[in-house]
Amino acid sequence: MKRRDFIKSSLTVAVAGALSGTALTSAFAAGPIKVGILIPLSGPAGLFGPSSQNCAQMAVDEINASGGILGRQIEPVFADVGGPPADATQAALKLWKGEKAEAFIGMHDSAVRGALTNLFKGQVPYIYTPVYEGGECAAGTYVIGETPxxxxxxxxxxxxxxxxxxxxxxxxxxxxxxxxxxxxxxxxxxxxxxxxxxxxxxxxxxxxxxxxxxxxxxxxxxxxxxxxxxxxxxxxxxxxxxxxxxxxxxxxxxxxxxxxxxxxxxxxxxxxxxxxGYFASIDTPAAKAFAEAYAAKFGADAAALNSLGQSCYEGVLLLSALAGKAQSLSASDIDTIAEGTTYEGPRGAATMSNRHVAKDIYLxxxxxxxxxxxxxxxxxxxxxxxx
Amino acid sequence: MDLVVTYGLNFAYSTATLGLIVLGLAVVFGLLGVMNMAHGEFVMLGAYSALMVQQAGLPFVLAIPLAVIVCGALGWLMEWSVIRHLYRRPFDTFLATWGIAILMRKGVEVSFGREYQSVDQSLPGTVSLMGIDYPAYRLVLMAVIVTMFALLFVWYQRSNTGARIKAMVQNPDLAAAVGINTARLSRATFVTGVAIAGLAGVLLAPLVRVEPYMGLDYLLSSFFILVVGGLGTLEGLIIGSSIIGGADVVISAIFDKTAGYLGVLAISILFLWLRPDGIFSRR
Amino acid sequence: MAFSRAAKLTLAALLLAFPLLSDSFTAYQLGLYLLYGMVAQGIALCWGRAGFLPLGQALFFGIGAYLSGAALKADLGWALLIPAFAVACLVPALLAGLVGALVFNRQTGSGPYFSLITLALSMLGFQLANSLSGITGGFNGMTAIPGLPGIDTYETLYFVIVGVLVVSTLVLAHVMRAPFGQLLIAIRENEERLQFFGFRTSMLKAAAFGISGGIAGLAGALYAPHQGIVTPQAVGFVLSAELLIWTAVGGRFGLIGPVAGAVLIGFMAAGLRDSFRYWEVAVALVFILVVLKMPGGISGLFSAALSRFGGGSSTRHEAPTPQLLASKDQRAAPDLRFDTVGVSMGPVRILNGLSFSISRTGIHCIIGPNGAGKTSALNVLTGRLPLGAGEISWRGVSLGNTRPFIAARNGIGRKFQVPSIFPELSVRQNIEIALWANRIGTTEMFSMRPYGWTTQMLGELKIRFPFLMQSDKMAGSLSVGQRQMLDFSMTVLAEPDLVLLDEPCAGLSADETRQMIEAIAAIAGETKATFIIIEHDMQVVERLSDHVLVMHQGALLANGTMTEIRANADVARVYSGGSK
CATH class of the missing domain: 3.40.50.2300 (Response regulator)
Known part of the structure; x- marks a missing residue:
């Protein structure tokens, strides 16, 4: 198994390297950073799957175009967490231990979050993006969703x-x-x-x-x-x-x-x-540019922009900001520097405070x-x- | 006083709409014994028919023939390919139609997407009635449902087909022996049942959310209503609807919706346990 | 069922070696599916074996999970965890048993109502799990449940699960092999017949449901430490439906099939769900196909293939030591009284003041034109029809509105006009059930000894009806005449004091009729039991009996010896039968 895994990952690295071309010199040894992106594709919240996937992909592409995280390209690996927590745990575990994802971004309900914090136990950075009830303080977990x-x-x-x-x-x-x-x-x-x-x-x-x-x-x-x-x-x-x-x-x-x-x-x-924290119609230059880029990239018929889907974009931005500040993707390194980290996205400026972010709210x-x-x-x- | 009128109208409305939703299943489960888990999906298809008519800019009424055609055709296909092999095997119909329901939801998802859709009310606004404002569309809908049930009742009592269906339900072998083509009659009955479900979907579409998974809402409560009222009679169906609808209205008004939901489940369990043949049974 | 012992051992060994062959995280994933598979085994016991379909099995799974989660969170340590796990297993078992007892006691048969009740209970449980957030954590779930003390959730818990699965499979396999399991098949095949052998089938079904609930609870108890979280979905309708699908696809008639179904669909869904957006369509199509074409599921295909190539023998067990049961040699005198009995069905009065009494052993015949109420008289006596008016007693015990199994336990045996046997059981198994009637105790239902039971009468019947020695032949493939004889043999093998035979010679050839009459006469003479026979054929009546009761329009018309009856003017007026 270990051997098989090695062959598989070397292949992936070679292919990714060959495709991007530029990555070969900078980070051949490390290869791309796999980021597990956990979104609902089935179940009651499956409605938000397509817009979440688009937004995450867009953020990844933009960051990769400007050099990636820590000089490494991001390779998003998506998993469906629209089912009950037991299914979501299986999916996350597969990405974490099977695909060797180094960080996670999750847009799902709180029950799944409870299962995931219990699974990760602070060993891997995990960004939780949707609006929720507040109160999450597990190690290695960062929340950008709106609190009540x-x-x-x-x-x-x-x-x-x-x-x-x-x-x-x-x-x-x-x-x-x-x-x-x-x-x-x-x-x-x-x-x-x-x-x-x-x-x-x-x-x-x-x-x-x-x-x-x-x-x-x-x-x-x-x-x-x-x-x-x-x-x-x-x-x-x-x-x-x-x-x-x-x-x-x-x-x-x-x-x-x-x-x-x-x-x-x-x-x-x-x-x-x-x-x-977000509406498709926010009238700021950053938000307008984002909406236009989204329409240009995915076409007029793409899944409509909304706060839940768009939160995945912000999630990738935050991961990039945290990794950049810590100069590392290790959960413990990030945990030491997280407080006060800032980033700027379509929603406006955001600052980490107590594992959450202070940010603009729109009515x-x-x-x-x-x-x-x-x-x-x-x-x-x-x-x-x-x- | 206003509150009493409101609750009275709400009770009438919920009885009427539940009756409308259950009617199709009453035909399919009550008469044929097919536990159609795709019943809600036919209601959903009806609602999407209304949406298609609206998107094409056509008058709302045209959704009714469209839904009947769509649901009828699909019901025919379903009966021919699956159901006819499973008559008198209720568990198997349950399982097979559960699979079919998944296919129908996914089919609509592919064609229309997961999004919520909105079907406009052709009669927006409220009407003043006994001192309260009540939505006009609802009042019309109630009148339509009552008329429909009355006509259906008369037809089933008087018509030749009604008599043949009754004969088939009571004793399929005997009915076949006296020259009733039960295979054809079963198919016609099944198709009629799912077409009625589609019709219910059209009529309700302006009032409810429209999305591929909406059918689940209607499915389980429909089964419970049927059991409470007793299978096979229109009167039972109306009584069942009013007991389930009424219990929900009353318990929700006194306590809350969760209590209302739990109350409806508890009543259903009691009926299933103590009077599985409905409230009129002599057991 | 059709898997040989070697195949089972190989499977168990493969399961144990799985983490080495694959990796521990795939094994962790497999562990979850094995837990679901355990629940599915319980469903198979109810559905495949006993024929009733539980639709809300997740309820018991979830209750077990919540209970064990709470115990683990309380940090009890092993000494207290073991009893806590027992509770997590027993509470669902008792709940299921109670529900089963309450429901089945009122409803014979396995119609959809029981299924809908379990479905509603599961929905009720889901809502309560959501609402009672103080206890369950509500929608967000009971979180941060620690693993089992000293057992690594991702490395060693898997082996615990495999161990528990093997034990529960062995226990279930024993339950299925034991008389209890054979009685469950009999329930599926012909529940009413079993009741007329004195079995309280509602309790047997409730017990099966209780066992399935306990297994589900046990699986749930392991699910809590495996997942570290329990949410209302663990109780709800969706999981219940999925469990059913896994059972159906894997195969509901055995114990390997349900687990295989859970594992196969589990891995298939996990593999497809991220890559193929419409994976549920694939599952749905497979499912519809299984329902239509393969009622035995995947394992049904396998065992069919195995038996085609001569493998997978169906020999059930090594024959236990034969044990000759004592026959009844002392019987109290019969005392059957019908006192102005009335029975109505809607506006129709079926029995109308029927009065007679029988206090002498021997063979008594009831004759009368069609519609006279002969069969109805037997029906009301054995609790198959409700008593409207009057009084019925047997040896001083009132049998008004009795139930079939009570009548049977009071020593009343009954054979219907249409032969009523267990078609999917072999001749031997049919006979075994008759031998167990009124004899087998609760503990013996779970022991193999009753398979060795035999009586002197059985030996005599085998000489009289040689086909009874074709013990592996399916009862359903017997001819009509043989079925009549099997049914008759089963009725008398239970050694009732009062034997009710409804046209025992119907559908028999002349030769078979002679055989049957001889058998009845001989057994009546030997056993000193009292026989009441409904018969149309006057030759039969004359041969067998010296006491004839004539019924007409729901009441007794005449009563006496055949000669007296022939001379009776009333009888001659209404009864145009006479001798053929």
Whole structure:
């Protein structure tokens, strides 16, 4: 086996070297850096697989074009982690021990993250990219996704002030992320002088939201914080608007990205806001250049840009920044220098703080089936995540 | 008071739509004994028919014949290639149709992508009814469903085909012996069942999310409703829908949706255990 | 089943050597599939053997995983971990057994309702695992579960799994070989017949389901340290369905097949999922093909091929020591009373005030025109029809609304008009089951000794019906006449005190009828049991019996010796039969 592996990897190196040409001189001995990119290609989040893969590939190509990481080319190896944690562990293990991946970037749910931190045990750098509930502090793990504190701390006071949001109804799916998000929200709502008039959690299987809508109407809520995910969010928002509730209450979602909005539909998106670190329509030069490059590279029919997919691009940027600063890919070297590492991407500038990043947060309003950024909050702190 | 009216209408709506969704399965499982795990996928195909009509810029009503043709043709193919070999083997129909459901989801994924789709409501806006605002499309939909059920009921009671189906269900061997072509009748019944599922998909498309995996939502609850109401009768189907829908509405209103979901599961288990032949059974 | 011992040993050796042949991380991966394979073995016991399909097996797997995860997180050390693992195995086993007992006790047969209940339970478990986040960690799961103390998760845990798999396979193989396993096949083949032998089939099925739940729990208990995390998916419907697919594809009739299915599809999916976006299509196509064309799955193909080349003999076990069972020689006098018994089906009154009593041994015949309620009278006596009115008692025990297995345990044996046997079992196995009726105890169901049981009557029957000596012939391939004789032999081999025979000569040739009549007369004379025979053929009635009961329109019309009956004016009026 060992022999076979050796032959296989030497072959890969030779082929990669022959293809790139330039790498031959600089790093023949080390070969390219294999980076495991763990994204959902199947399962409920499989929708985000194609955009994640495109974004990661784009970042890799750009970095490789400018010399790679530590003078070595990056070779992305993708694996599907859309299934349950047991399947994801198998996939990651195959890349780690089989393909000898030296770092991992993951865009998946928190259950899979729990399985992976337990698998890696800090022995290999692992960057977790999507929006999540906060609190991850395992060694060797770096998080760039939005935390509830980042998405809500600036946004709730702004909505209170500008849109008169004062009576909040909190509705989410019945699991950790919505519960933690709402726990954070309550503090900000109170601080902004508002009150929580209702809080409800729905099973993933929910497809009829009538009783929730009746309650929302009955409480006289003028703002709804939505932490439903995927299909449940689409279904809820459609029913919400069809009952005419969009005239009496605004909606704020912390995971309503471009695909979800497309499913909600133009006729149902009135008064819908979304808070995230990225929207396809961010109007900064960096973001615009990114979107244009994406369209040029993958064509007009490519999977639509969204915050989850794009986070994989940022993940590769962060890996490059961390490796560059540590001058090493070893997990322990990176862990010593990680704090304060900065990088700049389409989302704006980001700085590592307590394994998370402080960064810009955008509040966008739905306009038909597109988002318009209405407010940018600069350099928002990720909050207290490590105890 | 408003709340009572709202809950009343919601109850009526959920009973009507559940009945509509289950109807196709009632035909296929209730009459033929085929545990069609691809039932939800036919609902999904119906919704995509509505989407295709919308994308082509045609009027919404045209989605109905399209869905019937698409689902009917596919149902015919499925019956011919797989189901007809498996009649009276419910477990095997369960397993085979589970595989077929995967193929159908993947097929739609290849053609339309994984994305969520949005089918516009042809009747947006709300109507004031007994002091509350209620979505206009829903009211129309309820009226359509009620009419449909009434017509179907009369047809099944009166028509010759209805009588032959009843004969086949009760005793296939005897029915064949008296000259009923049960193979053809079974196929026609199966095709009708999945076409009805497709029709349900069209009618619901403007209200729900549309994506390749939407069918799973409708599948399992449909089985439970059928069992609660008892197989083989339209009345049972409506009762089953109102018990399951009603339990969900009431428990969700008092506690929360999770409790409502758990309550529906518990009720289903109790029925499956104590009254597997439905609420009217004399056991 | 069809794998020889050498093949099994080779397989076990290959499994143990796998980490050396491959690498420890592929072995780690294989370990997971082997755990799933264990669960699939339990499904095979229920589905392939006993014929009922559990749709929510992940529930038991997940419960075992959560329990063992909690124990591991509590850092108990081996002394307390062993009992904790026992709990992780027993709780799912008891839960499954309880569910099985409750459901099967109400429903005979293996229809889809039990399956849907298990499915709903699995969905319920999934939602609870999500909602009870204080205990389970919710959606994110119970995380950071340590490995087994002193055992490296990626190096040595694999061997623990292989060890447990080998042990559980041996245990299951024994369970399947033992009388219990043969009774499960009998349930699959003809559950009602087994009940008329006094077996409480609901409890046998519940026990099988309990065993499968325990195995699933054990696999789950190892899954927790293997994965270090347990999430609600471990309980849910999707895993349950996958387990079913693996069982079906691998082969549900044996123990190697389910494991092979889990391993093959596991590696296939793992290999394809990253490279081929539509890998699920491949799995689905294979699956549909298996359902349509290979009900025995992949291992079914293998064993078919093996037997074609003369391998894989089906000899079950070395013959145990024969043991001659004592026959009943003392029997209390019969005392059967029907007191104004009424039975209705919907608006139709089938029995209408039927009263008679039998207190004498010997052969009693019931005659009457079609629709008189003869078979219904036997049905209500043996709990096959509900008693509407009146009272039935046998030796002072009320049998109103009894159940078949209780009637049988009270010494009432029954043979139906249409021969009712276990077609997929051999003649010998059919006879074994009859010999076990009312004799076999719970522990004996799991021992090999009952295979050696024999009675004096069996020897006599074999002389009378020589085909009974073709012991390896499948009962389903017997002629109609032979089936009648086998059914009759089985009924009397159980040595009931009251034997109910419903037209025992139906479908028999003249010669076979003679054989049958002789057998009935001889056995009735020898055993001193009481026979009640429904018969149309007056010659048969005359030959066999001196007491005849005439039924008409659900009630007793006349009652006496054949001569008395012939002279009865009422009988002559309604009964145009007479002698043929």
């Amino acid at each position: 504190d980042q998405q809500l701390a600036p946004v709730i006071p702004w909505l209170a002030k500008e849109k008169g949001a004062s009576k909040w109804y909190l509705i989410g799916n019945d699991y950790n992320w919505p519960r933690d998000t709402n726990a954070a929200a309550k503090g900000y709502i109170e601080a902004s002088g508002g009150e929580v008039v209702g809080e409800e959690y729905l099973p993933f299987t929910a497809d009829n939201f009538d009783s929730n809508l009746a309650k929302i109407k009955d409480t006289g809520a003028n703002a709804v914080l939505i932490t439903l995910v995927g299909g449940a969010s689409v279904g809820f928002n459609r029913a919400f608007a069809s009952f005419g509730l969009s005239d009496s209450a605004i909606r704020l979602g912390t995971l309503i990205e471009e695909n979800t909005l497309a499913g909600i539909g133009a006729e149902n998106s009135k008064g819908l806001y979304s808070s995230a 966008a309003q739905a306009d038909g089936t597109a988002f318009t950024v209405v407010q940018t909050f600069a350099d928002v702190d990720p909050g207290n995540n490590c105890g």
